Amino acid sequence: MVVGVVAGAAVAAVLVLIGLFKLMWRVAEPNEALVISGSKHRTEGLEEGMGFRIVTGRGTLVLPGVQAVRRLSLDLNETELRVDCVTHQGIPLKVRGVVIFKVGDDYVSIANAARRFLDQQKLMAERVHNVFAGHLRSIVGGLTVEDMIRDREKLTGQTRAACGTEMEKLGLIVDSLQIHEIEDPTGYIANLAMPHAAAVQRDARIAQAEANRLATEAEQQAAARMAEATRDSEILQAGYQAERDKAAAKARQAGPLADAAARQEVVVQETRVAELEAHRREQQLQADVRKPADARAYEKRTLAEAERDARISAAQAKARETELAAAAEATRVKTAAAAEAEATTSRGAATAQATRATGEAEAAAAQARGLAEAEAARARGLAEAEAIKARAAALAENQEAVVAQQLAENWPEIVRAGASAFGSVDHMVLLNGADGMAETFTKALAMGGTGLGLARQLLAQLNGNDNGKGDGNGQAPNGTSPHSGAAAPAAQQVAVDPDRS
Structure with missing residues (x-):
């Protein structure tokens, strides 16, 4: 009786321990970081006494009631840029682009992002849009329309460099920045392209005329070759027909022969x-x-x-x-x-x-x-x-x-x-x-x-x-x-x- 009670108590104790372990064990997914607060910890790369611990890619024990566990997503995020800018020439433009960003993988970036966006992860895209919009207006104000059209990569590079420090402070890194379109409400870009378009149109017409001439010559040569080929084919066909006729004639004469x-x-x-x-x-x-x-x-x-x-x-x-x-x-x-x-x-x-x-x-x-x-x-x-x-x-x-x-x-x-x-x-x-x-x-x-x-x-x-002339002895008159x-x-x-x- 006592043994049974002891065994039941032991099993109950084991089950309780297993339940407590499951309650205390937390595992970080590959695309997230665990931020554990509630005790004094020292994390590599962080200042002493930050008051929280960061765990990525593994599991850890958390004391319920003593420590709090929060999850920070490390997934990619995207925000569209729609910025009204004015160039160095005073020409208003509308720049359309996209920024792809995420929380950095190092502990410093995770700590910076956790302190700023742990409870406001949905507002992260808006904050990034505001940062890039301001720097993009500043950079476009120092460029001309021709520079933006001819060297769009320069605009992209300057924008990323200008936003890099601020993005680092936010614990974010930019994976990609693309300028999709530059809209010109005033028609400056269209007027700028007209001389080139006229030259291109002129060259196109010249090229088209030259192509027509060459095509005509080629067609005439092709027609001549076709006529020559037709003549040769008709000659060959006539020769083959003659051979067939000859063979047919021979075949027809085979029986009489x-x-x-x-x-x-x-x-x-x-x-x-x-x-x-x-x-x-x-x-x-x-x-x-x-x-x-x-x-x-x-x-x-x-x-x-x-x-x-x-x-x-x-x-x-x-x-x-x-x-x-x-x-x-x-x-x-x-x-x-x-x-x-x-x-x-x-x-x-x-x-x-x-x-x-x-x-x-x-x-x-x-x-x-x-x-x-x-x-x-x-x-x-x-x-x-x-x-x-x-x-x-x-x-x-x-x-x-x-x-x-x-x-x-x-x-x-x-x-x-x-x-x-x-x-x-x-x-x-x-x-x-x-x-x-x-x-x-x-x-x-x-x-x-x-x-x-x-x-x-x-x-x-x-x-x-x-x-008539022979004698009775059967001899002719000449004796023969x-x-x-x-x-x-x-x-x-x-x-x-x-x-x-």
């Missing part, structure tokens, strides 16, 4: 096909006409040569036999003559007989060789005549094939002669596209192929001559073949004399 190229390729392929067909026909003629005729002629020529060789061999054998017989006879005669040793007459007779036998043998051999050569020549003539007759018969039966064969052999030269018409052409423009190209190539080939019609006409004339003019150069005629054999 492609068709023409395709038709040209078709013509080339058809030409190759025609060449192959002509070559095939030539091979067929070789196989059907020329080779059988050559085979028959070769057969006859071979048989004639074999017969000739056989006769020549027989003649040579007979002549050899004769020679051997004559030699044997001569030997026999000589042997008989030597054996018998007959007279010189017998030997001469035997010698004469041997000589005669030798001559006869040589004559027989020469006659046999002549007969063999004649038979061979006759066989060759007959074979060639048969070959020519076979070619003539083939020409009479299928003259179109022979002419086509000759044209096929010479077709490259014919096409080259037809295409030579385009040899000197550098650039060709066809207005009707692929049809024009096809027509042009057709005419060129037609120019080279007119030989076919001429050959046919010549064959027709020759056939007419055969029907009726088809010799249209036959190939290889089909030459050989005349055979039947009496030569």
Whole structure:
């Protein structure tokens, strides 16, 4: 029980002490100063025995009932200046400005401000206005209007310097002093500015005229450059348009050119096909006409040569036999003559007989060789005549094939002669596209192929001559073949004399 009472008393005592401490503890805000009076204190920078203490930026204990605490604001204050002044020239002016001030931060300034404005802080701005108004009138009275206009900073500096001592005694400091406006009710400043304004206006008009001139020149130059640029642009556009037209024309001609190229390729392929067909026909003629005729002629020529060789061999054998017989006879005669040793007459007779036998043998051999050569020549003539007759018969039966064969052999030269018409052409423009190209190539080939019609006409004339003037053996009056003019150069005629054999 006693412990509880003691504990409660202790808690109550602590609470009482805390309450008393809160009542006694005062804290100064950053923008204020605490002025504590009621006891004798010594403050640094102040006279001894001032009777109050200044606290800034911290807390302190104050004895209630013994000491009094007052707060002095350290915030900025502002007052507007509206002062009617008269210059050294006697010209009335109205000066408008603003003063920004505050209580100084040192203890001396706070003490001076506390003794003067602690209970009258709201009247501080009025007091400052009166101080600056008086000094401003005094300073303006010693200046001219021109000085105030040209050097307003001088007016501001003199005013601050004149008020500095008094503001320090009041414990105040001036943060800023600005002269906003100087009003001139009499119009002196306006009249003072007129000559300068006229000069400025004159210079402005001159400058404006010069600027107008330069602007006009610049505009004309700009217009000239614009015209030049327009011309260049139109030239470029015309060039581009020409290129576009050219490209469009090429594009439009691309289709006809492609068709023409395709038709040209078709013509080339058809030409190759025609060449192959002509070559095939030539091979067929070789196989059907020329080779059988050559085979028959070769057969006859071979048989004639074999017969000739056989006769020549027989003649040579007979002549050899004769020679051997004559030699044997001569030997026999000589042997008989030597054996018998007959007279010189017998030997001469035997010698004469041997000589005669030798001559006869040589004559027989020469006659046999002549007969063999004649038979061979006759066989060759007959074979060639048969070959020519076979070619003539083939020409009479299928003259179109022979002419086509000759044209096929010479077709490259014919096409080259037809295409030579385009040899000197550098650039060709066809207005009707692929049809024009096809027509042009057709005419060129037609120019080279007119030989076919001429050959046919010549064959027709020759056939007419055969029907009207030829004899029953198929020979023309001049003794040549009726088809010799249209036959190939290889089909030459050989005349055979039947009496030569």
